[in-house]
Structure formats: C-alpha cells, structure tokens
Amino acid sequence: MTPAARLQATLDLMYEVDGVARPADAVVAAWFRARRYIGDRDRVHIADLLYALLRHHARIAWWLAKHGRPDVPRNRLLAWLALDGRTTPDQVHVLFNGGKFAPAVLRDHERALVAKLQGCAIDHPAMPDEVRFECPSWAAEPLRRRFRDSFGREMAALLTAAPLDLRVNPLKSTREAMLRALRDFGLKAEAARMAPYGIRVKERPSLASLPMLRSGEVEIQDEGSQLVAMLVDARPGERVVDFCAGAGGKTLAIAAQMANKGHVMACDVLANRLKRAAERFRRAGLHNIETKPLASETDRWVKRHKGGFDRVLVDAPCSGTGTWRRNPDARWRPLGAGLDHLLPLQASILASAARLVKPGGRLVYATCSMLPEENEEQVAAFLAAHPAFQVVPLRAAAPQLTGSAHPDHLSLTPARHDTDGFFAAVMQRNAEALSEEPSAE
CATH class of the missing domain: 3.30.70.1170 (Sun protein; domain 3)
Known part of the structure; x- marks a missing residue:
C-alpha cells in the first residue's frame, strides 16, 4: 500500500471503531479479517497509527476544541499528523491528494488546522491533568488515592504501548x-x-x-495474567473452578499446571465466550476442562456443588483500569452502569463462588483493575463477612513474587512491573463447617 492508502485505511478503521460499542481490538481484528488482501507490514502500520490515535484521544480532542474544530476521525488524524512532528504540512497536503485509495483533498480550514498545530507538542501546560494523562474523571480520584505521589508516573506508563x-x-x-x-x-x-x-x-x-x-x-497472555493463574497453584488431581472464565486464558494456564490431571470447571454467564474458549482448550491439548454456562453468579449449580473444590479463582468483572495501555479505547467507553453497579456485583460474585471452596481449600480473588474499591476494599469486606476465610500471605502463596508485591496480595502496575495492572489475593477456608458460612442467596 502507498502511504496515502495506509492513511485512508486508518481513517476507515477509525470510523468503524467510533461507530460501534465493541472494544477496538475486536473491531480491528474483524476489519482485517474482512480485508485479507492487506499485507502484514501494512496491517502493522495501520494498527500502530490507530492505537497511537487512541492513546492520545483526550489530548487531540483538547487541541481540536482549542481551535474550534469538531472531534471527528478526519480532524483527529490531521491533528495527530501535525502534532506528532514527523510529517510536515507539505507532506500532509501530498498525502491527502484525493487520488485512488487516498484521503480527500484538504479543505481550507483543514490546511489552517495543520498549519496552526505544526510545531506544537502534544502536551500543553494548560491541559488539565485528566486530559494530559488521558484519565477519565470517574477514575481520577481513586487512582490518585491509590498512587499518591506516583500518580503521574503510573498514568504516564499507561500511555505507552503494551508489550x-x-x-x-x-x-x-x-x-x-x-x-x-x-x-x-x-x-x-x-x-x-x-x-x-x-x-x-x-x-x-x-x-x-x-x-x-x-x-x-x-x-x-500478559505476564501479569500469567502470575494470577500461577497464584491458584492448582495441583494434578485437584478439582478447580475458574468462576469467571471468559475467553479461557487463565483456565488454560491452570489446566496446564495440573498436567491434564484432575478436573477444571470453566464457568461464565456468557455462554458464547465459553464456546470460543473450548476451541482454545482443544488446540492446547487439554482434556481436563469442562465448560459450564451459568445463569448468574448465584446459579443453582453453585449450591449443588457447595464445598466441592480445592481451588476457586474469581477473576471478577471490573473497570479494567489495569489494561488501559493494552486497550486505550476502554478508558473512554461507558462503564456500563458504573462503579455503583460493579462493586456490589463483584461482592456478590465473590460471596457466591466462595461456597464452592472445600474446608482447607483456597479462593483467589483477582481483577485487572488498579482501583482500591475493587481490590483491597472488596477483600476486606468479604473477610469481615466470612470469618471462615483468612488471607494467605504472598510469601506463603508464592514466595518468588514477594519482591514484586504487597505482603498480603499481588499488586502489579505497568510503571513498576511492566505488566498490565493486576490485583490478586489468596484466601483459605479453615476447617469450620460449611453450614456456618453466610448464604449468598
């Protein structure tokens, strides 16, 4: 593809991403599948440019607002080409030539925008911190509370490309x-x-x-996600539940830990995701996994299997703040009903899944969030309501990770560990009778 054709392809893809509520990575994958004629090098170039635009979304929008231009894909692309500093105005004019497979010729106001932004840095002293750090307002306060003096460093790390x-x-x-x-x-x-x-x-x-x-x-699989699965410490011959299995990434790692011996239940309320995960299980040569769609976190299946498993992983649905460098569009997508809905849902999922743990068994609660409300505070509330469980210190659960985390739980961030942001706490049920546990129903 010519450089101009790559720009037009990126512009087409930007409109696709803007036009649907699906995550950008899913949109990009489907878009390229429908265009198999695009070569590998061109795919990499187009995807890299798209993700650069997504990582600079708020700052580009700030510059467009400053110059009175609407925040639409074509203006975003022009603004980025000017602000990035690697393309001169003359080169932009040549690329936007209106030829076959090329973007339409620049209009006068577009030429003016490129000229005004040429030589400007993407960051500007007048930008609010939330814009400069590409941090949505709903997450800024809890992230500041979490990181304190390291807030800027952590936010800057989230703006880099994920490995x-x-x-x-x-x-x-x-x-x-x-x-x-x-x-x-x-x-x-x-x-x-x-x-x-x-x-x-x-x-x-x-x-x-x-x-x-x-x-x-x-x-x-991100290294942080691998470490969460490792914390489950599943042994050959055990019975294990991945309660929120999703696409099955951690299920695969857990089943491999068990050397195909024992039994892993991959549960989720999204049956279609479990169907897709089943193909990954077969490809990996794992035959100790069974999938189980659930109607909800309090599905009757949970009650019927109370106290029946050695290990239970709850990789809870969350805000996903820890994955922002991998999924930069996620920070600007609506967070469903928001934290006010997510927090009680996480608590309900954790309480219900805990019923599956047998005496002496372990429960691992994990998120890909960096918000205290979804992590430490959820674990503290659960332990207060479920005295039969106690935290297993990280030095006991995974001695090799104690240098990289809090003493009582795994706490990973892009700035400190160069992984996605992950939290995980290991808890163990003591020998008390299951009947003494409060019901989740």
Whole structure:
C-alpha cells in the first residue's frame, strides 16, 4: 500500500471503531479479517497509527476544541499528523491528494488546522491533568488515592504501548524451545522476568505467521495474567473452578499446571465466550476442562456443588483500569452502569463462588483493575463477612513474587512491573463447617 492508502485505511478503521460499542481490538481484528488482501507490514502500520490515535484521544480532542474544530476521525488524524512532528504540512497536503485509495483533498480550514498545530507538542501546560494523562474523571480520584505521589508516573506508563507476552504450554513445549523458535523467525524474544512460562516479544509480528500459536504451543497472555493463574497453584488431581472464565486464558494456564490431571470447571454467564474458549482448550491439548454456562453468579449449580473444590479463582468483572495501555479505547467507553453497579456485583460474585471452596481449600480473588474499591476494599469486606476465610500471605502463596508485591496480595502496575495492572489475593477456608458460612442467596 502507498502511504496515502495506509492513511485512508486508518481513517476507515477509525470510523468503524467510533461507530460501534465493541472494544477496538475486536473491531480491528474483524476489519482485517474482512480485508485479507492487506499485507502484514501494512496491517502493522495501520494498527500502530490507530492505537497511537487512541492513546492520545483526550489530548487531540483538547487541541481540536482549542481551535474550534469538531472531534471527528478526519480532524483527529490531521491533528495527530501535525502534532506528532514527523510529517510536515507539505507532506500532509501530498498525502491527502484525493487520488485512488487516498484521503480527500484538504479543505481550507483543514490546511489552517495543520498549519496552526505544526510545531506544537502534544502536551500543553494548560491541559488539565485528566486530559494530559488521558484519565477519565470517574477514575481520577481513586487512582490518585491509590498512587499518591506516583500518580503521574503510573498514568504516564499507561500511555505507552503494551508489550506482546506469550505463555508457553508446558504440555507441548518448553520455554527454551519456543525462544529458539521465535528467534529463528528473526524476532527479539526473551524470557519473562517473573512468569516461569512467559516470553516477551520485543516486536510486533503478524500473529498469523507464528505456527506455535496455531499449534497451541504458546498462547498470548500478559505476564501479569500469567502470575494470577500461577497464584491458584492448582495441583494434578485437584478439582478447580475458574468462576469467571471468559475467553479461557487463565483456565488454560491452570489446566496446564495440573498436567491434564484432575478436573477444571470453566464457568461464565456468557455462554458464547465459553464456546470460543473450548476451541482454545482443544488446540492446547487439554482434556481436563469442562465448560459450564451459568445463569448468574448465584446459579443453582453453585449450591449443588457447595464445598466441592480445592481451588476457586474469581477473576471478577471490573473497570479494567489495569489494561488501559493494552486497550486505550476502554478508558473512554461507558462503564456500563458504573462503579455503583460493579462493586456490589463483584461482592456478590465473590460471596457466591466462595461456597464452592472445600474446608482447607483456597479462593483467589483477582481483577485487572488498579482501583482500591475493587481490590483491597472488596477483600476486606468479604473477610469481615466470612470469618471462615483468612488471607494467605504472598510469601506463603508464592514466595518468588514477594519482591514484586504487597505482603498480603499481588499488586502489579505497568510503571513498576511492566505488566498490565493486576490485583490478586489468596484466601483459605479453615476447617469450620460449611453450614456456618453466610448464604449468598
């Protein structure tokens, strides 16, 4: 594709992302699937430009408002080309030439916008912190409370591009073998710092070109997510529940920990996601996983299996603040009914899933959020209402992680650990009778 055609393709994709409520990564994947004629290098270029625009969404909108221009995809693209500093006004005029597969010729007010923004930095002293850090107003106060003096550093880290992390499937290969294979493809790959089966790829390859993904030898999974699954510490022969399994990433890691021995129940209220996850399970060669759609967190299945599992993971639905560098559009999408709805839902899910844990068994509560309300405060409230459970200190649950987290729970952030933001707490049920536990129904 010509440079002008790439810009027009990016513009088309921007309109697609703006026009639907689905996450940008899903829209991008579907858009490229429908255009298989676009080559790998062009795909990388288009996707990189789109995600740069998403990561600078609030600041670009600020500049457009400052100059009285509407916040629409074409203006956003023009503003970014000027503010980024790598394209001169003359080059912008050449690219927007109205030719075949090229953007339409610039109008006078568009030429004026490019000229006004040329030489300006994307950040401006007059920008409010929420704009400069691309932080929606609903999240700013709790994140400031969480990070205090480190707020700016953490927000800046969330504006960087997320790395590509892979998890090796130990049933099919080893990390050493996969590192060699990736390097043979000419990729810069290295062992993850903390996750024992993790690999970080320093480039953005076409994922379709990696045979180890198709064969199930590796899965795409952020290192932080891998560490949450590791905290479950599932053993061969045990009975385990992934209560909010979703697409099955952590389920895969848990089942592999168990060496295909024992039984893993992958539960979720979204049956279609479980169906898609089942294909991933088969590709990975895992046959100790059973999927179970639930009507709600208090489905009758939970009561029938009370106290029947050694390990229960609750990867609760959350605000997703920890994934903003990977999903920059998520910070601007409506948060459903908001935290006022999410917080009681998380508490209800955790209380209901806890009923599945047998005496002496473990319950792991996790989110990809960095908000205290969704993390430490949820765990504290649960423990106060469920005295049969106690926190397992991280030094006991995962001694190898104590240098990277709070003493009582896993707490990862992009700035400190170069992972997505994750929280996880391990709790253990004592030997008291199950009947003494308060009901979640």
